[in-house]
Amino acid sequence: MAFPFSFSFTVIFNGLNFIMILLLCSAAQTKGSGSGAGAGAGSGSGSGLVLLLDNPDHSYFRTQSLSQEAYMTQSDIAATMSVLLGFAPSASLSVSSSKLDALLTPNPFKRPHAVLVLEARGINQETLSGLDFSNFGLESYSYRHLVAESSDTAFDFPEDEVMLVSLKGASDDENDLHSIEKELSDLALWLGGFYTGGQQPMQGNLSIPLSKESSLTLNLLKGADQIFAKELVSLYQNIRRVAVMHENLAESSLDTAELLLGSFAGVEALQEHYGHNNIPCKGLELFLNVAVKLFNSLQLSYGGQIVGIVAMNSNVVPSSEEMFDIKLTSRNSHLLSELDSSKRLPPNFAEVQAKLIRKAVAWSMAFILLVTTLVGVYYLFNMPITRDTLLYSNVKLD
Template identity: 40%
Template sequence: MDLRVLVLMFLLCLQIRAESRTGSILFLDSPGHQFLRSRSTDVAYETDSMFLSDVAAAVAVLLGFAPPASLSADSSYKLNEVLLPNPFDRPHAVLMLEVKGIEDPQLLVDQLGKGHIGGAFKSKVLLDSSKADIQLQDEDGISVVYLDEPLGFDCDVDCTHKELHDLASWLGGSYVSSALGTFNGELSVPLISGSSMKLHMSKNADREFVMSLLSMMHNIRRAMEMHEDSSGSMQSPAELIIGCFTGIKVLQEQYGPDDITQQGLELFMTTLSKIVDSLWTAYKGEIVGVFTFSGDLYQESSSMVNVKFTSQPSFRRMEEVAGSTNSTTTAEVLLVRWSLAWITGIILLISTLLGIHFLLNMPLTRDTLLYSNVKLD
């Protein structure tokens, strides 16, 4: 076989593999405030794909932080296609959710409807083996809530039952507990299609799907409560609500792509649309939704995007840290600072005393009387 044919086949295989490692990214604006460039929600994917690092950089910019210094010119161009150029008008709040088991973001757009979306940007995102980092410079200036964080150890059986009943009521359904234990009840939720989905907590896949929904809802409520508490302060922190939902993928692995999995997909989309509407209202539109859909291509159960805090110390602080290994140098620096502080204080004290002395002992001349604001006839 000709060498050129082999090279051509090799390049074709690489292209097919690269295309199979693509997911989808969806940016959503609220109807009340625009932070993204205006785009129609009915158009197909954009021509240029984005990398996960581009998505992470976009999230950092939306939160009000500077993008990483390693951002390439091509990535900056892609961010400019997504975000409005005004650096003083950022939401400082982002909901970032990675959904495994779903490939088409249009499902969420259709579920929300045009009246609930101010703007949307869709694109392909290239998935590789490495994860991307949302690099944030100030750990004290941001609040991070993880959606996939399970219920705390302080939530006992009664607390779990209450959370399940609240979830069922919020979705318009019901939860029937069992005397056999916490995870033996049945959750029944009506769907928009007219059918009803029944999830049995005694089944592993059903229980994992329900607990994923429960954790997501619990942490969404916690994020909104934290936002309400900090909204009255002079300087509110940026807020990142981030997580990974694997419930659909669990149903696919257990039941396949049909029936129960499709009902679970419909239930999840209904839940997610209600969450987005609640966040639009709680944040008064000043929050952007970022959703990644990886289908079943990304096999790891953990999130593809991490949060990484990087410090930016001042120049003087960097010099002190660099010279901290030399105790003699540190002592000399402290001695000089204390000496300058004492000398400055003594000079100010002497100047003040001299000024008071000369003011009280001025000779009574025309100039001094004028200086003292005495009225002369």
């Protein structure tokens, strides 16, 4: 009777295991289907989104990876920037190598050495949830949920090998309003829209077509609309300036990695003014549309040797604070600090110096005497034992 009992117990146990495996597979499939790109990309956990832009050949980011994690932290972004620029991540960054392996291509000798990083701050989850990446005509991209860290992300690069280019924000100088308005008209035409001027500079109406037969119309008499327009023009101007700078750098044959850092506060200004209106969502769509178009233009200037990272952060921080604390340090800084410390001489430096000189002379004389004694002993023991023919000869010389 033991055999049927054990057999039935085995059948029941295997059946329970099979049911558990089915439940786990269905849960994993549900989780995987919820992490795909498209509408509602910002509905996942975290405090923002990170959009990763690659060249059309998918040279630097992995296109598909079953083991990739659906979130990134600021440290992950910093480590990714370091590896893409050709440097090992800083030891202060808590990053797992498996996450970087799942994100980047495995060829360490093929890196772009040029990274564009844009931070759009203060974007709430409701605005992010309305994103649809299929509206931007992206050729090669991926995204991750951004999880905020409590501590600041600080790391450094060697200043003789990395060029840090700051894409500064919009200028508040009233004298620049005429030039900003002209650039705004050019930007509107470039995007297929138009700008109608007002009685004063930067007081007209801006209208830009978007996807799904919609458009964004801004009245620059409103402070939030004007901030958004200025930020957009600033991004447009700085990216074009970077393209010209890179062409001049390429002609000088300098092999220097380039890190382009910029921030965008226009969507945050629209959210503060319009609240949960549809205008902040359209503003975010317009910002990403401009960012993608500018990145594609940089692809032509850099010959495909550049990647883009757009971090859309929902945390509201002061404009003076940056997402990354990046410093350029010299490799000779440690040596220079030692030299500077050596210049601070002790009070009894002359006495110590005299003792060292006397000790050096004594050791030198001892070494010379030892060498001469050894040489003399060597020649003494190696003298011929036969009589010298000239010394013991009976020949008398006149």
